[in-house]
Amino acid sequence: DIQMTQSPSTLSASVGDRVTITCRASQSISTWLAWYQQKPGKAPKLLIYKASSLESGVPSRFSGSGSGTEFTLTINSLQPDDFATYYCQQYNSYPWTFGQGTKVEIK
Amino acid sequence: QVQLQESGPGLVKPSGTLSLTCGVSGGSISSSNWWSWVRQPPGKGLEWIGEIYLSGSTNYNPSLKSRVTISVDKSKNQFSLKVTSVTAADTAVYYCARACIGGSCYFDYWGQGTLVTVSS
Numbered sequence A: 001d002i003q004m005t006q007s008p009s010t011l012s013a014s015v016g017d018r019v020t021i022t023c024r025a026s027q028s029i030s031t032w033l034a035w036y037q038q039k040p041g042k043a044p045k046l047l048i049y050k051a052s053s054l055e056s057g058v059p060s061r062f063s064g065s066g067s068g069t070e071f072t073l074t075i076n077s078l079q080p081d082d083f084a085t086y087y088c089q090q091y092n093s094y095p096w097t098f099g100q101g102t103k104v105e106i107k
Numbered sequence B: 001q002v003q004l005q006e007s008g009p010g011l012v013k014p015s016g017t018l019s020l021t022c023g024v025s026g027g028s029i030s031s032s033n034w035w036s037w038v039r040q041p042p043g044k045g046l047e048w049i050g051e052i053y054l055s056g057s058t059n060y061n062p063s064l065k066s067r068v069t070i071s072v073d074k075s076k077n078q079f080s081l082k083v084t085s086v087t088a089a090d091t092a093v094y095y096c097a098r099a100c101i102g103g104s105c106y107f108d109y110w111g112q113g114t115l116v117t118v119s120s
Helices: none
Strands: A005-006 A010-014 A019-023 A033-038 A045-049 A063-069 A070-075 A085-092 A102-106 B004-008 B018-025 B034-040 B047-053 B058-060 B068-073 B079-082 B092-101 B106-109 B115-117
Touching: A005 A085, A010 A019, A019 A033, A019 A085, A019 A102, A033 B106, A045 A063, A045 B058, A045 B106, A063 B058, A070 A085, B004 B092, B004 B106, B018 B034, B018 B092, B018 B115, B034 B068, B034 B106, B047 B068, B047 B079, B058 B068, B079 B092
Parallel strands: A010 A102
Antiparallel strands: A005 A019, A019 A070, A033 A045, A033 A085, A063 A070, A085 A102, B004 B018, B018 B079, B034 B047, B034 B092, B047 B058, B068 B079, B092 B106, B092 B115
């Protein structure tokens, strides 16, 4: 299985901050990576696919980059609605696997 | 707009079988997508369980493969999950999701999730 490791596990930030979350794969996954946002009691919501493609309807302050084994999700000018947990997911090879999550908290 | 809705018992006894169904509306389950199940134990991360295509082809997570069956009912526009020999470790929120859009297997539509508790 491909292991996905996110850092940090928890991040404290303020409204207006620029936030960066890192996701590392245990082997190369090209750009077969997605990012999701999950709020308590809700299903995950797709933000980014193919490492850097923004899903329709997702605000442009979200962006993704990377290839191979290292990827980042950046949120420019953090908004109150962005406080949530974020997961990366690889779809290079079965079984599809997720990172352990990064919780973005209010500072 | 595709919508997915999970249904099934919220409580299952240990050693029993967990059975859930995912109804698809706003789109056809016979479209060129795979249909997946993902679970999330309370307070923990996401685990992919498996997926099915309209032809009935399946892929499963090896960690669960011996206990999991996913099936599809095209006439009802729904697909189902069975997990046998459940234990407390199978307690989780179970989500159904649409995957594999144009060959890229991320999940773009999700059900709201249903909590299944394994307890006597």
